[in-house]
Amino acid sequence: MGKNAAHPTNAQIPERPELKALWRDTKRTWTLIIAILGLLTLALSLKAWDEHQAAERAFLSRLDAEAKMLAERVSARADAADVVLRLVGQNELSKSEAASIAKGLDALVSLRDAAQSPPGSRLGDAAAAARTLPEGDSGLVLTVHGDLVAVSALPERPALIALSPITSTFSKPENARLTLRSPDATFSFGGAHLSSAAELAPLAGAAIQSGPDVLRAGTACAPIGESAVTVCITIARPLFAAADLARLAIFFLLLLAPALALFGLTRRLSKREAEALEQAAHNTESDRILGLVMRGAQAGYWEWSHTTNTIFFSDGASEFLGLGRTGLVSLDDLLSRAPVEAHERIREAFNKARTIGWIQLSFPVSVPGGRWIEMRGSLSDDPNTGEPVFGGIMLDVTERKQAEDRVRAAERRLRDAIEGFAGPFALWDARKRLLFWNRAFALDFGLQDTLRAGMGHDTMQIARAGAVLVERQSKEDSRTTLIALRSGRWLKMVERPTPDGGLLTVGVDVTENIRNEEELKKQQEKMKRTALDLQRSEGKASELSRKYSEEKAKAEHAAFTKSAFLANMSHELRTPLNAIIGFSEIMMNELAGPLGHASYKEYSRDILMSGQHLLDMINDILDMAKIEAGKMTITTQAIDPSDPVDAALRMIRRKAEEKEIDLVLDTAQNLPDIDADHRAIRQMVLNLVSNAIKFTDRGGKITVRVEQRGPEIYFGVTDTGIGIPAEDISRLGQPFEQVSKTKDRNTDGTGLGLALTKSFAEMHGGRLTLSSIYGEGTTVAFYLPIGGPGSLGQQVVSRDVA
Incomplete structure (x- = not known):
């Protein structure tokens, strides 16, 4: 059919009958072709929409x-x-x-x-x-x-x-x-x-x-x-994305293909060629639909021929692996995209798939930023060749793996915290089956070889009976139990329900409290016996009562006199001392003009140093008096433990430099915040470093160390001074106690530095320790609980300085 016959006018229609019949056939053919193309265009447009x-x-x-x-x-x-x-x-x-x-x-x-x-x-x-x-x-x-x-x-x-x-x-x-x-x-x-x-x-x-x-x-x-x-x-979201334009292009091709087929049928296209064209169009449509599904699901597909050991990856799968291309690749090419430690696991999964007929494997991919992928597939027959092949999908599971890693990290931190807890700890589900326990729980009850996940609460109660000597329930709380272990320790066990219906079991060591209670009972019994003895002798009781009243009056009068003396000393001594210190500092710095003679400046420096020394002594005495009277308090808050130590060293560093002493601060990294009084810690460090400077020869070294030791923060001051004789160590830490003078050393002072430091440490729930080698040096340290006073779950018993 020629070009001129495409759209003829009425003037072009021939008058001959055979030509008219030909024209009618041609017109009907073109009408049919146009109608078919129109319907196909409408169908594809609706499909595109x-x-x-x-x-x-x-x-x-x-x-x-x-x-x-x-x-x-x-x-x-x-x-x-x-x-x-x-x-x-x-x-x-x-x-x-x-x-x-x-x-x-x-x-x-x-x-x-x-x-x-x-x-x-x-x-x-x-x-x-x-x-x-x-x-x-x-x-x-x-x-x-x-x-x-x-x-x-x-x-x-x-x-x-x-x-x-x-x-x-x-x-x-x-x-x-x-x-x-x-x-x-x-x-x-x-x-x-x-x-x-x-x-x-x-x-x-x-x-x-x-x-x-x-x-x-x-x-x-x-x-x-x-x-x-x-x-x-x-x-x-653009009005037309690249996928939409590609889809329109595919639809145009799909529209063009039938048109060409229709034109070809009129120009000697064989039936086989038409079927091949139709099959190609069907394959293109199937690939397009599959591609749309995979892109929508953020996945790719793959096929593996285990006979040739080659793998075909789609566009999405190739993008996950960072291949930059699609087509057949070898298993070694796939391994090159994964870390070396995953190679054996990938090979094992593919080899095992030959036997079980399916594969499910996840592994990391070495691409910028890192990525985890998961391959799933099963064995089927290729419809074209009839050969068995593995086919499946590939998913990006990076976010899922990251979430799992975060959950595992959180669980690990929680487990470490619970494992670091000194007392027994156990967690039960809603059916009272054991989910988790720490090492202390197993050791305290001798259940190292018995405990297992899923163990019943009642079974555990029976299993621990061999380690329990006495068990009694608290009168105030039915869910609190006091347990005496055969090892001699006492535990206070508390059980509380969890929001999900489970049960939480926590134990605290109260051995010292029980011993104190028993000792108190003994003292009370002793007092009762003494009272009975006194009742048997009325004359002695009356005399003792009279003496007791006299001694009580004397003690009250002495306490009142002491308080009055301290208050008077606070006013009478501090006021002139402040004037002496202030005017001597003015004279030393010559703020009102030169003194006229160099000796006067030296005298004023001596006056200033003596006044400051006397004021420090008075402040120590007053602080010690407040502590003994129970009027000294501390204000705790969350602080960085290195801050007050650094502040104290800045205040006293000049004093160390005057004696050419090397003052070193050694602070551990990543220390947790501590609930403590900033001023008290600074004062304790000042007292210990001041003592170290006093007893260290010129050119010596003092090291201040701050580090975490279990649930406590360690503050230690180590010097290379003269050391302390063994017979004098037991006296230190008591008010007004000092070591005897050695080597003609002038160590004037009240002897309250260590006593104040020990009292401040005990007010925080901590303790003071002292160790020394005579002639080589001394280490004085105090330990403070991280959670503040009482955070260790029991009353801290302070050790004597030894």
Whole structure:
């Protein structure tokens, strides 16, 4: 059929009958061809529109799933923060321990303290946001500063809040924008060009909007748990993506193929050629649909011929492996993309697949940034060749592996913390089956070879009977039990239910308390016997009562006289001493003009040093008197243990330099915060370093060491001085006790430095130790518990200086 016959006019229609018949046949043929092409065009257009809508729905589905995943991530962190807050609120965990366990929390304070912060500050706004919750409710709120605030309301206890910046929970997205919002606050970051589209985010679900900044944008939102906070993610969505253009091109080809087939049928195309063309079109459509499915699922597919040991990877799978191409590769090529330590496991999985007929394998891939992939597949027959081949999909499981690693790391930190606990600890599920226990639990009850996961609570009670001598229940709390072990130790066992219906068992060593109680009972019995003896002798009792009254009056008068003397000395001595020190310092520095003679300046320096020495002695005596009277108090707070030590050394370094003594500070790295009084620690270090300087020869060395030793912080001062004779060590640490003068050394002082240091350490729940080799040097150290006074679970018994 020629070109001129394509669209003839009426003037071109021949008048001959045979030509008219030919024209009618030609016209009918062209009409049929055009109708077929029109219907095919309409069908393919509808198909293209349907696939475009399917792609939109798939995009929104992925976006919605990602928003829900982000919401679940925040919800999980909020649940973890709530658990930490409850443990802190129940005094089962200190704030410093909570900060080391729960990473990402910037602050952990009570709601009452946060409410005292100025408006506009992070804590002030966090308190205001927390008060939007109903009173007595726990939950999660958002501030305009971008902080997620976890609120934990405990019965009969002040509410606690924890702040976690959003940027510590989510990394800043490059091609998307994250928005968290609540009824009172909204915070967005990432993807600045998507700001206007993010404002159109729905309350929940996913939708595509049009905005002035981008042509189109997809937004999905999901609520965070049961809170009023919603997390939204917005990603730009062009009107026609590259996949849409490729799809249109494929549809054009699919439209062109039948047209060519129709034209070819009229020009001697054989039936076999038409079938081959149709099969090619079918294969192209199948590949296209499979590619769409794989891209939508963020996956790729692969085929492995175990006869030739070659693997075919699709575009998506090749992208995961960083191959940059598709087609057949060898197993060795695949191994080259994985770390060496994974090669044997990959080979074993492929070799085992020949026998079992399926394969499931995950391994890391050496690509920029790192990636974990998972290959799944089974054995089937190739429809073309009939040969058996393995086929399956390849998934990117990097985020899942990272989440699993984070969970394992958190579990490991928690296990380490529990294992470091000195007392027995055990966790049971809702059916009272053993889930976890620490080493102390097994050792205390002699169950090293008996305990196993899943062991019943009643079975454990029977198994531990051999190690228990006495067991009695507390009258105040039915879930608290005192246990006497055959080893001679006493344990206070407390069992508390967990929120999920399980059971928590914790034990504390109270041996010393029980011994003190027994000793107290003995003393009381002794006093009763003494009282009975006194009652038998009325004359003696009357005489003793009279003497007791006289001695009591004398003691009260002496205490009053001592207090009056100390108060008078505080006023009468400190006031002139301050004047002496101040005027001598003015004279020494010649602030009012030159003194006229160099000797006067030396005299004024002597006056200043003597006045300061006398004032230090008076302050030591007054502090010791306050401690003995029980009026000295300390104010503990979370501090860096190296701060007060560094401050003390800066104050006394000049004194060391005057004697040419090398003063060295050795501080361990990553020390935890300690609940202690900053001023008291500084004073203790000053006392010990001052003593070390006093008894160290010129050119010597003093080392101040700060490090963690178990649940305590060690503060030690080691000098290369004259040392202390063994017979004098037992007297040190008592008020006004000093070592005898040796080597004609002038060591004037009150002898209160060590006594004050020991008292301050005991007020913190710590202890003082002293060791010395006469003629070589001395080490004086004090230990303070990290959690503050009473944090070790029992009363600390201070050791004598020895």
